[in-house]
Amino acid sequence: MLNYTIRRLLSVIPVMLVVSIIVFLLVHLTPGNPAFIILGEDASPEAIAQLEEQLGLNEPLYIQFFDWLKQVITGDLGTSVYSAQPVTELIFANFGPTFSLMVLSLLFILIISIPIAILIVSLRKTILDPLFTNVSLLGVSVPEFWLAILLVLAFGVTFPVFPVAGYMPLADGFGAWLYHLLLPAFVLALVEIGIIARMLRDSMLDSVNQDYTKTARAKGVRERDVLMKHVFANALIPTTTVLGATVAGLLGGTVIIETLFTIPGIGQLLIDSIHRRDYPVIQGVVLFIAAIYVLVNLVVDLLYAFLDPRIRYD
Amino acid sequence: MKKKLALILFGLAATIALFGCSSNSSSGSGASGGEPVEGGDLNVAMTADPDTLDWMYSGESAARKIGWHIYEGLFALDKDYQARPLLADGYTVSEDKKTYTITLRDGLKFHNGQDVTAEDAKASIERWLKVSSVGKITTTHVDSIEATDDLTLVITLNDPYTALLTDLAAPKASAVIIPADIVEAAGEQPLTNEQLIGTGPFKFDSWKRGNEIVLSKFEEYQSREEEDWGGLTGKKTAYLDTIHFKIVKDPQVMLNGLKTDLYDYVQSIPLDLYDVVDTTPNVEPAISSNGYSVITPDKSEAPFDDIKVREALHAALDKEAIAKATYGNSEFYNLDGALFTPDQTALYSDQNIDDFEAYDQDEAKKLLEDSSYDGQPVKIIFSNDHAEYKKIAEIAEQQLEAAGFHVELESYEWATYLEKWSDGANWDMVVVGWSPFFSPNQAGMVSQDSNSSGWYNSERWQELVAQWGEAEDEAAQKEILAELNKTIYDELPFEKVSNLSTLDAHTSKLQDYEDWYGPRFWNTWKSQ
Numbered sequence: 025m026l027n028y029t030i031r032r033l034l035s036v037i038p039v040m041l042v043v044s045i046i047v048f049l050l051v052h053l054t055p056g057n058p059a060f061i062i063l064g065e066d067a068s069p070e071a072i073a074q075l076e077e078q079l080g081l082n083e084p085l086y087i088q089f090f091d092w093l094k095q096v097i098t099g100d101l102g103t104s105v106y107s108a109q110p111v112t113e114l115i116f117a118n119f120g121p122t123f124s125l126m127v128l129s130l131l132f133i134l135i136i137s138i139p140i141a142i143l144i145v146s147l148r149k150t151i152l153d154p155l156f157t158n159v160s161l162l163g164v165s166v167p168e169f170w171l172a173i174l175l176v177l178a179f180g181v182t183f184p185v186f187p188v189a190g191y192m193p194l195a196d197g198f199g200a201w202l203y204h205l206l207l208p209a210f211v212l213a214l215v216e217i218g219i220i221a222r223m224l225r226d227s228m229l230d231s232v233n234q235d236y237t238k239t240a241r242a243k244g245v246r247e248r249d250v251l252m253k254h255v256f257a258n259a260l261i262p263t264t265t266v267l268g269a270t271v272a273g274l275l276g277g278t279v280i281i282e283t284l285f286t287i288p289g290i291g292q293l294l295i296d297s298i299h300r301r302d303y304p305v306i307q308g309v310v311l312f313i314a315a316i317y318v319l320v321n322l323v324v325d326l327l328y329a330f331l332d333p334r335i336r337y338d
Numbered sequence: 339m340k341k342k343l344a345l346i347l348f349g350l351a352a353t354i355a356l357f358g359c360s361s362n363s364s365s366g367s368g369a370s371g372g373e374p375v376e377g378g379d380l381n382v383a384m385t386a387d388p389d390t391l392d393w394m395y396s397g398e399s400a401a402r403k404i405g406w407h408i409y410e411g412l413f414a415l416d417k418d419y420q421a422r423p424l425l426a427d428g429y430t431v432s433e434d435k436k437t438y439t440i441t442l443r444d445g446l447k448f449h450n451g452q453d454v455t456a457e458d459a460k461a462s463i464e465r466w467l468k469v470s471s472v473g474k475i476t477t478t479h480v481d482s483i484e485a486t487d488d489l490t491l492v493i494t495l496n497d498p499y500t501a502l503l504t505d506l507a508a509p510k511a512s513a514v515i516i517p518a519d520i521v522e523a524a525g526e527q528p529l530t531n532e533q534l535i536g537t538g539p540f541k542f543d544s545w546k547r548g549n550e551i552v553l554s555k556f557e558e559y560q561s562r563e564e565e566d567w568g569g570l571t572g573k574k575t576a577y578l579d580t581i582h583f584k585i586v587k588d589p590q591v592m593l594n595g596l597k598t599d600l601y602d603y604v605q606s607i608p609l610d611l612y613d614v615v616d617t618t619p620n621v622e623p624a625i626s627s628n629g630y631s632v633i634t635p636d637k638s639e640a641p642f643d644d645i646k647v648r649e650a651l652h653a654a655l656d657k658e659a660i661a662k663a664t665y666g667n668s669e670f671y672n673l674d675g676a677l678f679t680p681d682q683t684a685l686y687s688d689q690n691i692d693d694f695e696a697y698d699q700d701e702a703k704k705l706l707e708d709s710s711y712d713g714q715p716v717k718i719i720f721s722n723d724h725a726e727y728k729k730i731a732e733i734a735e736q737q738l739e740a741a742g743f744h745v746e747l748e749s750y751e752w753a754t755y756l757e758k759w760s761d762g763a764n765w766d767m768v769v770v771g772w773s774p775f776f777s778p779n780q781a782g783m784v785s786q787d788s789n790s791s792g793w794y795n796s797e798r799w800q801e802l803v804a805q806w807g808e809a810e811d812e813a814a815q816k817e818i819l820a821e822l823n824k825t826i827y828d829e830l831p832f833e834k835v836s837n838l839s840t841l842d843a844h845t846s847k848l849q850d851y852e853d854w855y856g857p858r859f860w861n862t863w864k865s866q
Contacts, residue, residue, distance in 0.1 A: 056753030060760065062389060064397060068788065069760065106389060107547045114547075173590065181594050188594040189586060286586050288549040296386075296548050301753050 025329065032322050036315070043314040044096065044307070048089050051306050057081055058105045058301045079105060092307065101311070102304030106297075111308035114293060119312075121191050122289035125212060125281065126274045128205050132213035133220055133270065140217075141224035145232060146251055156225070163218030168277060172211045172284045179207060189286035208285040212277050216270045223266045227259030260331050268324030272317045374850065378864040380578045382857070383586040383595060383604040387551060390528035391542065394462070395469045397511045399773055403605070403856045404583055406570055407553055408449075409514035409536035412440055412459060412491075413507040417568030417854060419682040419776065421507035424562065424571040425454065425515055425537060427489075435498035435808075436481075442489040447558045448517050449541035456485035461518035463493070463506075469526050470511035475779045476502065479807070500815075501777050501807045508776045509570060509855070539576035539860045551583040569854060577863035596621055596843055602864065603844040603857060608725070609670050615843045624853045625669065627681050628840040629773040631726065632783050633718075633734060633833040636762045638793035641716060646709035648830040653702035654741035655734060657695060661836035664729040671836040677781065677822050679774065679837045684812060689820030693827035694834065702741035715744045716766040719758055722749040727769045730835055734769070760789050768792070771838070774855060778803045778822055783832045794831040 059075040060067065076082050080091070095102055101111035144156045180188035186207040192200040231237060232255050240250050279291030290309060297305035329335045388398045393405025414424040423429070429440040446454035460483050467477040479499035484492045495502065506513045520533045534542040539561070540553040555576045564572040584601065586592050589611060592604035597618060607615060615623045635642035635651060642648055658673055665671040675694020678685040718735065720727040728749060735745045748765075750758055758764040775781050782790045784799060802822050809815040826832075842857060851862040 054754070055750070056755075056757045060756035061753050064756075067760075072760065109547070118548075176591075176594060181597055184598050188598055188600055189591045190584075190600065283587055284591065286584070286588075286591055288546070288585075292548060299751070299753065300389075 025326075029322070029326065032325070036318050036322075039318055040311065040314060044093065044311060045089070047307050047310040048092065049085075051301075051303050052085055052088070054301075056301050058303065061300050062105070092304075096311070101308035104297075104302055104305050106300050106302045106305070111304050114305060115290065115308055115312050118288060118290045118293040120193060120289075121287045122275070122278050122282070122291065124194065124201065124205055125209055125278050125287065125289065126271070128202075128209035129213040129216070129274055129277075130271065132210055133216045133267075136213070137217045137221035137224060140221045141228060142251060142256060144221075144225050145228040145255065146247070148229065148232070157222070160218040160222045163214055164222075166215070168211060168215060168280055169284060171214060172208070172281065175207060175211055176284075189284075191285075191287040191289075205287075208281045208287060211284075212274060212281045215277075216273065220263065220266060220270060224259055224263045227262050228255045231255045231258045257331075261328060264324055264327050264331060268320055271320045275313060275316060374575075374577050374863045375865060376577050376863070377579050378577075379580045379582060380603065380848075380859055380864065381582045381584060381595075381601045382859075383584050383592045383601040385585070385587055385606050387545075387548060387583070387585050391531075391534050391545070391551070392524075392529040393512050394466050394473075394514050394516070395511065395528045397471050399856070402509055402512075404551060404553070405512070405514070406509065406538070406856075407540040407581065407859060408534060408538045408542050409512070409516070410538050410570075411506060411513045411515060412442070412463075413503050413513075414570035415507050415509060415776065415855075416571055417852075418684065419569070419855075420684045421503040422564075422567055422569075422571045424507075425459070429503075435500060436495045438493040438495070438502060440491045440493065442491065443560065443562075444489060446537055446560050448537055449535045449556055450517065451558075452517055454515060454537055455488045455518075456491045457488075458518045458521075459491045459515050460485045461521040462515045463491075463513055465521045465524070465526070466511075466513040470513065472505055472508045472511050472780055473513065476505040497808065499807045500809055501779070504777050507570075508780065510773075510775065510780065539574045540581060543580070548585055550585065553581045553583075555579055568852065570858070574860040576860050578859060581859050593618070593621075593843070596845060599845065601845075602848055603842065603859075605842045605857065607841045607843055609665055609667060609841055612667055612669070612841055615841065620846045621843055622846050622848075624842040624844055624851070624857070625839045626842070626853050626855055627679055627774060628838050629771060629775070630679070630837045631664075631730060631769070631771045631835040633730070633767055633769050633835065634783060634790075634792040634831070635767050635833075636765060636792045637795075637831065638762050641709070641711045641714065642766060642792070644710045645830065646705055647711050650702045650705035650709055650711070650741060651738070651743075652693075652827075652830050652833060653696050653698045653705055654738050654743070655833055656697040656737055657833075657835055658697075659737075660730055660733045663733050664726050665836070665838060670839045670841065673836050675823070675827070675834060677778065677819065677826060682774070682776070684815075685776070685819065687816055687819035687823055689816075690824035690827065699737075699741060706742045711743070713744060715746045717746045717748060717764075718767045718769060719748045719750065719755065719765040720769040721752045721755040723752045723755075724771070727771070731769045734767075762789065762793060778806050778819070784826075791831060794829075796825070796829055796831070798829070799825055799831075 057076065058079060059072045059081065063071055063075060080088060092102065103110055104114060144153055147153065176188050179185045187204055190204055192204050194201045237250055237254050240254050278289055279295065282289040282291040283295065293305065294309045297309065384400060386400055388396060388400035388404070390396050391401060391404060393401050393409050410424050412424065412426040413421045416422045425442055425446060427441045427443045429438055431438055442454060442456060442459060448454060463483055466473040467480060479495050479497055479502070481494045481496045486492055493502065514536060517535055520529065520535055524533055531545055539556055539559045541556045543552040543554045545551045555578065559576060561574050562572055566572065586595065589607050592601060592607065593611065593614065595601040596604050612623065615621055635648060637643055661671045661673060673695065674680060675691035676686055676688060680686050718731050720731045722728055731747050735747055738745050759768055772782055784794055785791050786800060787793055787795050802818055802825060806815055806818045809818055844851060847865045849863050849865050
C-alpha cells in the first residue's frame with residue numbers, strides 16, 4: 025500500500041508538468057496582456073512597452089516558461105501582477121471559502137443521497153421508485169445558476185431566511201459561517217445529490233437479487249440487515265468512484281456559485297485573474313486545482329482497499 | 339402521499355405568486371428625513387475593485403469613486419463642475435498670469451495626524467505632474483513649484499496657462515495632497531495600502547482584494563463651511579461611521595441585496611433594469627452623467643484618411659435610432675453634439691453643433707461614391723463586456739451597409755480589445771464610451787496621434803487647445819469651445835453617438851443623498 029501510494033504520488037509530477045505547459049501556453053497565447061489592463065485606454069505604446077519589459081513579458085516565451093518553472097519547483101508560484109501579493113498567499117486566502125463550500129456541499133450530498141437511495145431500494149416495488157427516477161433526472165438536468173436564482177428569490181428575498189449573498193469566515197463564528205453557506209452549498213449539492221442517489225440506487229438494485237443476498241435472506245437475516253450489510257456495502261465501490269469525480273466536479277461548480285453568491289473563493293480569484301490577465305495567479309490557481317484533482321483521485325483509489333478488503337495494491 | 343404532493347404543489351404555486359406580487363412605489367433620489375443621524379455603517383456594492391486606490395496615479399473610475407472620500411486637493415470641482423478651493427484658502431495670480439500664489443487653510447490634518455503644510459503640497463503636485471495622465475499634460479506649462487512658508491505655495495508657469503486650476507481640480511488621476519514623506523517613499527510607483535493617507539472626511543481602513551474595501555470616519559476632519567458648493571468641495575460632514583465597498587459582480591445580486599438591506603447603495607445597474615429599480619419599494623434610482631459613446635474611425639490609413647469617406651460616415655449614421663435602440667429609456671441618453679455635456683456649465687457650448695445630426699442616407703451614398711472608398715471591408719471592433727457597444731456597432735453596421743459601406747464586426751473581451759485597439763492594423767472603426775473629462779486637453783477621443791483618437795492629427799485642434807489654456811476669461815474660453823465644436827464637424831475625427839447616464843440605486847434609508855458625477859457619502863446619513 026505504501027509503495028503504491030508513493031508510486032502514485034510520484035506520478036503526479038509528469039501530470040503537473042504537462043498541466044503547467046498547457047496552462048502556460050494557453051495563458052500566454054491568449055491576446056491581451058496585463059500591461060494593457062494596468063495602464064488602461066489612455067496608455068501610450070511607450071508606456072506599454074516599458075511595463076511589458078518590467079513584467080518580463082518581452083522575453084521569448086520559452087525563457088518566461090523556464091523562469092516560472094524554476095520558481096514553481098522551489099515552491100514559489102510567483103507574485104500577482106495586480107495586487108503584488110504572493111500567489112500562494114492569495115490561493116490559500118481564497119481557498120478557505122471554496123473549501124468550506126465544498127465540504128458543506130459534500131455533507132449535503134452524503135446525508136441526503138444515501139438515505140434516499142436506501143429508502144428507494146427498500147420501497148422499490150412502490151410508486152416511489154419511478155417517481156424518484158424522474159425527480160432525480162430533473163435534479164440532474166436543472167442548471168445550477170437558474171436554481172440558484174430561484175432559491176435566492178424564494179429564501180433570500182421573498183422569505184428572507186438566508187442572506188442573498190456574502191460569506192463569513194469560520195473564524196467569525198460557526199453560526200454566521202453556516203448561515204451564509206447553507207443556500208449556496210445546497211444549490212451546489214443538488215445536482216450531485218441526484219447523480220449519487222441514482223448511482224447508489226442502481227448499484228444496490230443490481231445486488232439486491234444476487235445469490236449472496238438470497239442466501240442471506242434464506243438464512244433468516246432481516247431484510248434491513250440484508251440491505252445495509254450486504255447490498256449497501258457492495259454498492260459503495262462504484263459509488264465511491266462517482267463520489268471522487270463529484271468532489272472534483274464541485275470544485276468546478278464553485279466557480280458559478282461563488283459568482284452568484286459573491287463568495288470570495290478560488291473560482292472568483294481565477295475569473296478575476298483571467299479578466300486582468302494576471303498570469304502568475306492564473307497559472308498558480310490552475311496548477312493548484314489540478315493538484316487537488318490528482319490527490320482526490322488518489323484518495324478514492326486508496327479508499328477502494330478500505331471498502332473492499334479483497335483489493336490489494338501491493 | 340397524495341396530500342403531501344398537493345401540499346408541495348401548493349407551496350410552489352404560492353411562491354411563484356408571491357414573486358409576481360411586488361408592490362409599486364417610487365420616489366426620487368435625495369429624500370430628506372429630517373435631523374441627520376450620526377453613525378451607522380454603509381454597505382456599497384460595486385462591480386470591481388480598482389487596481390490601486392492611489393487616485394493621483396490612476397484614472398480608473400473605481401479608484402475615483404472611493405478615492406474622493408479619502409483624498410482632497412488644493413482645488414476641486416463644485417456641483418457645476420467649476421474649480422473651487424478645497425484645501426486652499428485662497429489664491430492670487432500675477433499680472434502676467436504666470437505666477438500662482440496659493441495659501442493653504444490653517445489647521446488641516448492628514449489621517450496619520452501630521453499637519454498639512456505647503457511642503458506636502460509641493461511634493462504631491464510634483465509627483466502628480468509625473469504620474470497622472472492629467473499632470474503629464476500640465477507639466478509642460480509648469481516652471482517651478484516652491485513652498486515659501488508653511489502655508490504658502492507658489493507655482494510659476496512657463497506661459498500664462500489659465501487652465502492650471504481646472505487641471506488641479508480634475509477628478510481623474512487627481513492632484514491630491516498626501517504627506518511629503520509618503521511621496522518620497524512611493525516615488526512614481528502606486529501607493530501601497532499603508533501609504534493611503536489623505537485629508538478627506540473618511541480614512542482608509544482595510545482592503546481584502548476582490549472582496550471589500552473599508553473606510554472609516556476621520557474624526558479630525560476640518561471641513562470648509564460653504565454649504566452650497568456641492569460636488570467635491572464646500573462643507574463636508576461625515577455622518578457615517580464606516581463605508582464598506584463590497585465587490586459584487588452580478589447586478590441581480592446587487593438588487594436582491596438592496597431589497598433585503600444587505601447593501602445600501604449599488605453601482606452600475608444595467609439600464610434595462612431601470613423599471614425594476616423604479617418600482618421596487620424602498621429603493622430609489624440615482625442617475626448621473628457618464629460622458630458619451632463614440633464611433634472613432636482610424637484616420638491614419640484608407641479608407642477613413644479621406645475626409646469624404648468620413649463625411650459619408652457622418653451622413654450615414656442615424657444617431658437618434660442608434661441611441662434609442664441602445665439605451666431605450668430617454669432618461670439615459672440625450673442627443674447633443676457638443677464636446678462637453680450640458681451639466682458641465684463652464685465647459686459646455688451649444689454653438690456650432692447643428693451638424694451633429696446630419697443623417698441623410700442619399701447624401702451618404704453620394705458622398706461615398708465621390709470618395710476614394712473602393713468597397714474594401716471596414717472592420718468595426720468593440721468590447722463585448724459592454725452590451726451597449728455591441729448594440730451600437732450592430733445598428734451602425736446596418737446603417738453603413740445601407741449607405742454602401744461593406745462592414746465587418748469583431749468583438750473581444752476587454753483585455754483583448756485593449757490590445758487590438760492599440761494597433762490600427764486591427765481595425766477601421768472602434769465603438770467605445772468615454773467617461774466625463776474636464777478640459778479639452780483631457781479628451782481622449784481627440785488626443786493627438788494616439789490610438790484612442792484613431793490617430794487624429796490636427797494643427798487647428800492643437801492651436802485651439804493651446805488658446806483655451808491661455809484664455810483671459812470664461813467668455814473667451816466659451817468662444818474657443820464653440821470653435822472646438824466647429825472643428826469636430828469640419829474634420830470629423832470621431833462620431834459622437836449620445837451623452838449618457840449611469841444608473842445606480844440606493845435604499846430610501848439613505849437621506850439627503852445628492853446625485854452627481856458618481857457616489858459621494860459625506861453629507862448623507864442613514865435613517866433607522
